[in-house]
Amino acid sequence: MEIFMDNVRVRFAPSPTGFLHVGNVRTALFNFLFAKNRGGKFILRIEDTDLERSEKEYEDALVRDMKWLGLNWDEGYLVGGDFGPYRQTERLKIYKKYALKLVEGGKAYYCFCKKEELEAERERQKARGEIPRYSGKCRNIPIDEAKKKVEKGEEAVIRLKVPKNYKIVFEDIVFGHQEIDSSQVDDRVLLRPDGTPTYNFACVIDDFEMKITHVLRGEQHLSNTPLQALIYEMLGINPPIFAHLSTINGPDGKKLSKRHGATSLVEFREKGYLPEAMVNYLSLLGWSPPDEEEIMDVEEIISKFSLERVSKSPAIFDVQKLNWVNREHLKKADLDRLVQLVIPYFKKEGVFLDVNDDIKKFLKLILDGFLTHVDYLSQITKECNMIFDFNPENIVEDEEVKKILSREAARDVINCFYNKIKNIDYLDFENYKNAVLSCMKELGIKGKNLFHPIRVGITALSSGPEIEKIVDIVEFGSRCDLLKKVIPVKDRVKSVLDVLNG
RNA sequence: GGCGCUAUCGUCUAGGGGUUAGGACGGGUGGUUCUCAGCCAUCAAACCCGGGUUCGAUUCCCGGUAGCGCUGCCA
Numbered sequence: 001m002e003i004f005m006d007n008v009r010v011r012f013a014p015s016p017t018g019f020l021h022v023g024n025v026r027t028a029l030f031n032f033l034f035a036k037n038r039g040g041k042f043i044l045r046i047e048d049t050d051l052e053r054s055e056k057e058y059e060d061a062l063v064r065d066m067k068w069l070g071l072n073w074d075e076g077y078l079v080g081g082d083f084g085p086y087r088q089t090e091r092l093k094i095y096k097k098y099a100l101k102l103v104e105g106g107k108a109y110y111c112f113c114k115k116e117e118l119e120a121e122r123e124r125q126k127a128r129g130e131i132p133r134y135s136g137k138c139r140n141i142p143i144d145e146a147k148k149k150v151e152k153g154e155e156a157v158i159r160l161k162v163p164k165n166y167k168i169v170f171e172d173i174v175f176g177h178q179e180i181d182s183s184q185v186d187d188r189v190l191l192r193p194d195g196t197p198t199y200n201f202a203c204v205i206d207d208f209e210m211k212i213t214h215v216l217r218g219e220q221h222l223s224n225t226p227l228q229a230l231i232y233e234m235l236g237i238n239p240p241i242f243a244h245l246s247t248i249n250g251p252d253g254k255k256l257s258k259r260h261g262a263t264s265l266v267e268f269r270e271k272g273y274l275p276e277a278m279v280n281y282l283s284l285l286g287w288s289p290p291d292e293e294e295i296m297d298v299e300e301i302i303s304k305f306s307l308e309r310v311s312k313s314p315a316i317f318d319v320q321k322l323n324w325v326n327r328e329h330l331k332k333a334d335l336d337r338l339v340q341l342v343i344p345y346f347k348k349e350g351v352f353l354d355v356n357d358d359i360k361k362f363l364k365l366i367l368d369g370f371l372t373h374v375d376y377l378s379q380i381t382k383e384c385n386m387i388f389d390f391n392p393e394n395i396v397e398d399e400e401v402k403k404i405l406s407r408e409a410a411r412d413v414i415n416c417f418y419n420k421i422k423n424i425d426y427l428d429f430e431n432y433k434n435a436v437l438s439c440m441k442e443l444g445i446k447g448k449n450l451f452h453p454i455r456v457g458i459t460a461l462s463s464g465p466e467i468e469k470i471v472d473i474v475e476f477g478s479r480c481d482l483l484k485k486v487i488p489v490k491d492r493v494k495s496v497l498d499v500l501n502g
Numbered sequence: 503g504g505c506g507c508u509a510u511c512g513u514c515u516a517g518g519g520g521u522u523a524g525g526a527c528g529g530g531u532g533g534u535u536c537u538c539a540g541c542c543a544u545c546a547a548a549c550c551c552g553g554g555u556u557c558g559a560u561u562c563c564c565g566g567u568a569g570c571g572c573u574g575c576c577a
Contacts, residue, residue: 189575199577223572321527451536463538
């Protein structure tokens with residue numbers, strides 16, 4: 001269906017009226033993947049023709065988010081290129097040129113109807129149960145007369161003169177052949193009195209001017225495409241190939257919104273999701289790899305990506321699966337990198353103000369012990385809370401711990417363990433192992449009857465990472481220059497024994 | 503209301519005129535490790551409904567239903 005092209009040019013064209021959310025990102029991602037897979041160009045264009053709602057702040061956020069994800073664009077906003085400018089409000093002259101061309105060719109006309117009048121009329125039509133449409137009142141004003149009015153300074157918009165009884169046809173890679181009667185499309189406004197274009201017009205002009213070969217965008221634009229296809233035709237130019245991407249909805253099947261929790265990309269970044277995990281998960285929404293391997297890095301996704309495997313049905317954003325994808329990438333990630341990523345969360349908790357090499361090593365030990373416990377990085381501080389908040393009283397409060405202590409010889413184990421370590425200055429792995437070993441021999445206890453009490457002795461808790469890892473973290477942490485002190489093993493066991501002995 | 507789009511386990515999906523309808527997340531169970539997490543094994547779980555076409559439809563066609571989108575001088 002699709003003609004092979006080796007000069008693929010695609011674009012992501014967001015409007016800076018809010019923060020990038022997962023739906024937009026998926027669209028950006030698919031454009032990026034397609035471009036890279038085909039060795040083409042990925043272009044970023046800013047559609048800021050909605051003067052009311054567009055904000056510079058959102059443009060900045062958008063750039064930051066795209067960069068974070070690694071969706072680097074080859075051409076466009078901020079990086080430049082041969083077809084700029086790439087922000088629509090800077091391209092007003094271009095739209096005007098094309099709009100005038102349509103007017104001259106009798107394909108569009110000036111409309112002098114007042115905005116308020118039209119709105120009132122729409123309301124009336126709706127009230128009567130009719131389909132709200134433009135009456136076509138100005139459609140037949142002779143062009144010379146209209147021009148004169150415009151010259152006199154009368155406010156006018158330019159509307160498309162949609163032909164009657166006309167079949168509009170276009171192809172969509174995802175949704176297939178589309179046919180619609182021109183009676184379904186209204187004489188839409190192309191250019192506003194202030195010279196700004198409306199979305200559907202600007203979009204066509206820019207895609208043409210920027211030599212866009214494939215338009216991949218959200219499914220909500222499928223209904224706009226007949227209008228756009230018509231504009232291409234009236235302009236006598238060839239449309240690009242369309243590929244609409246199904247919507248991503250919230251868990252209730254409704255449009256993604258605040259009440260579904262995090263939806264904007266910033267939120268996910270702040271929570272400590274890895275960018276490669278976001279990319280991976282989002283790539284799986286509406287597209288599936290040809291094999292059954294779901295965990296992929298960007299390069300793999302690029303190499304496997306094709307529009308043929310994009311599905312038509314809407315998808316629901318599932319945080320559970322995102323979490324799994326993120327955990328998988330967390331496992332594969334370089335520990336030193338994760339240390340860097342985790343620093344802000346510990347700072348926020350007041351664990352330290354500045355990092356030094358010791359603290360980095362300490363964080364590395366924490367990650368080694370607790371990483372398998374988290375879905376995303378910001379959870380780490382809470383997960384490793386036991387390192388900082390040691391509460392010996394817990395042994396008389398926690399049911400699980402009480403159960404362990406009620407077992408025979410539990411106290412003896414803790415006592416024995418304490419005696420073995422009380423004179424050791426720094427309990428390293430060897431020392432710890434030896435202490436445990438001699439307790440084992442001395443008391444003739446092994447397995448859970450040995451380790452459970454030791455765990456309680458050190459943490460006052462019944463569960464957590466491997467004891468030797470905790471020993472490592474706690475001992476090293478106690479020597480680090482931290483705002484939140486870490487109590488060393490020896491003192492911990494002592495405190496537990498004190499509580500135990502009343 | 504009109505027009506358009508969509509419909510496979512709870513979720514993401516594969517598949518496709520004849521299959522034990524496959525995988526993944528999540529859930530259940532069991533194993534492993536001192537415990538939790540993890541890891542391994544294992545189980546339950548789906549073709550929206552009704553008509554056609556056909557020897558045979560989950561798959562193709564039509565209708566219904568539901569959801570979503572468009573119906574703006576928003577994008």
